[in-house]
Amino acid sequence: MVVLIHSGEHSVVSSSQNDPDQSDMSFEELLQMQSDARARVCKQMTSGKKTSKPTKAMVKQQQGKKGPLEMSAKKPVPFLRQVVSVRKKVHRDPRFDDLSGEYKPEIFMKTYSFLDSIKKQEKEMVQKQLKKCRNMEQKEKLQQLLNRMTQQEQAQKKQQKLRERELSLKRQQRELAKQGKKPFFLKKSEKRKLELAEKYAELKRSGKLESFLSKKRKRNAIKDKRSLPSQKNL
Known part of the structure; x- marks a missing residue:
């Protein structure tokens, strides 16, 4: 032995x-x-038996729920292999999402009405700084800021008047519908005429109607002069 x-x-x-x-x-x-x-x-x-290849069940048992697929380095990876899909991030814009609710100007203006008083205080502060300022460059910047704030205030008032006019028309239409009459719908041209009439009435109350009309005549005269043929073309 x-x-x-x-x-x-x-x-x-x-x-x-x-x-x-x-x-x-x-x-x-x-x-x-x-x-x-x-x-x-x-x-x-x-010379013993070779180890058996792992079956699909064994491979699945080795992998996690979201783990990558383990491939043998000895075998070439197939062209069309199974890839773990990744969820694409979806960005949400609250301005255009139904979950944020419907935009209603009346509710918006009522909710943020406190901003009007803040803007008014800021405008008064800029006016005071403009009076005290001696630097021409700084004074020009303050003047531009004041003009922009004034334009924003005027645009806001214009939008407010437009909303009030539309609400008034809707009330009239509802009243006509209650009485059994056919409601009327104004055209864009008729709405512009009403807007112009209200503008003239506002200028007349403030005493600026004559100056507005004179400026408008000058602008129309300049336009007519430009439209006339020049002496070179005669």
């Missing part, structure tokens, strides 16, 4: 009955016999 030491463990290999008596063998023959036995043991250990 030959005793081999392999990987820190004792491996026992029994000699066959046909092997000669070891007591009659030389030292070189014993070494050769031991080497042959070691080779047979290594061959038996390496």
Whole structure:
């Protein structure tokens, strides 16, 4: 019997009955016999069954819910491989989203009416700074700021009057509908005429109607003069 030491463990290999008596063998023959036995043991250990390939169930068991698919480096990756889809971020603009509610100018103006008093205070502050300022460059900037604030205030008043006029027309239409009459709908040209009439009435109350009409006549005269053919073209 030959005793081999392999990987820190004792491996026992029994000699066959046909092997000669070891007591009659030389030292070189014993070494050769031991080497042959070691080779047979290594061959038996390496000639076992190959490990089976992991099945799809095993692969799924190894992967997490959102983990990437592990591919073997020994095999080429297929062209059409399965890719884990990533959810696309959807940006939401609250100005155009139905979840934010419907825009109603009346409610908006009522909710933020406190801003009008703040704007009025800011305008008065700019006017005071403009009177005290001596630097021409700074004075010009303050004047531009004051003009812009005045224009914004005028535009806001104009929009407010337009909304009030539309509300008045809607009330009239509802009253006619209650009486069983056919409601009327103004055209754009008729709305412009009403707007112009209200503007003239406002200018007349403030005493600026004559100056407005004179400026308008001058503008119309300049337009007519430009439209006339020049002497070169005659």
